[in-house]
Amino acid sequence: MTAFPAIRSLQFQILFFSISLQIIAGLANDPSSSKHENKAESHEVSSSSAGVKIVIVCLGLVAVVSFCFFLFKIWQKKKRQEQHARLLKLFEDDDELEVELGIRE
Secondary structure (H helix, E strand, O other), rough: OHHHHHHHHHHHHHHHHHHHHHHHHHOOOOHHHHHHHHHHHHHHHHHHHHHHHHHHHHHHHHHHHHHHHHHHHHHHHHHHHHHHHHHHHHHHOOHHHHHHOOOOO
């Protein structure tokens, strides 16, 4: 049952990455820059700028994923501490309960 959230998270990451690449590809085909430069220089500039944009998007994705992982670990630690506190409270000596049950006087 825990495999389903992991699959959904992976699907979301793949979807986000593919949309980002489509946006970058759309930005790389800027017709206004080809008017001022010849085609060879324009192709080099657009391919290098597209490469830089892809690297920036990849670094951004890595940053977002690592931040989410960090937040998940903090949430997991907090949840574990709450469960531990609940367990300690469950097993601490409760004299009032023992008196009510007639175990102690």
